[in-house]
Amino acid sequence: MTVTQRIYAVVARIPRGRVATYGDVARRAGIRSPRVVGNALHKNTDGKAVPCHRVVNAQGRVAPAFAFGGPKGQEALLRKEGVIFTRPGTATRLALVDLAHSGSRSTISSNL
DNA sequence: TATTTGACGATTT
């Protein structure tokens, strides 16, 4: 099981309506490099195998984006899943945090 | 085995 595989596993566990950051996913996957996460996800681009569209950067913003028909596509998907976008291309911090704190956090989780 | 590179992150200019 390579790190990449674990990354997929983690991302695949991101609940609907929520997003995680590369850094968080990385740590959850047991690595200290967010970059590896992105690289691993890049291989997926389609979003079929893994819901990579639920992964955003530390600023809660969607990646430069190339899959999902561009950033707009990804954003649209997330919105449909319940993720709130205050500003175009930027998910609310409310949507973040889930695997970030190793499990469920009451703060925002219940707020959804 | 070594080198390159990168869907990032944090900081600074």
Added chain:
DNA sequence: CAAATCGCCAAAT
């Protein structure tokens, strides 16, 4: 507020 810079770490070649 946006762009540039440096740092980190592991995967891919």
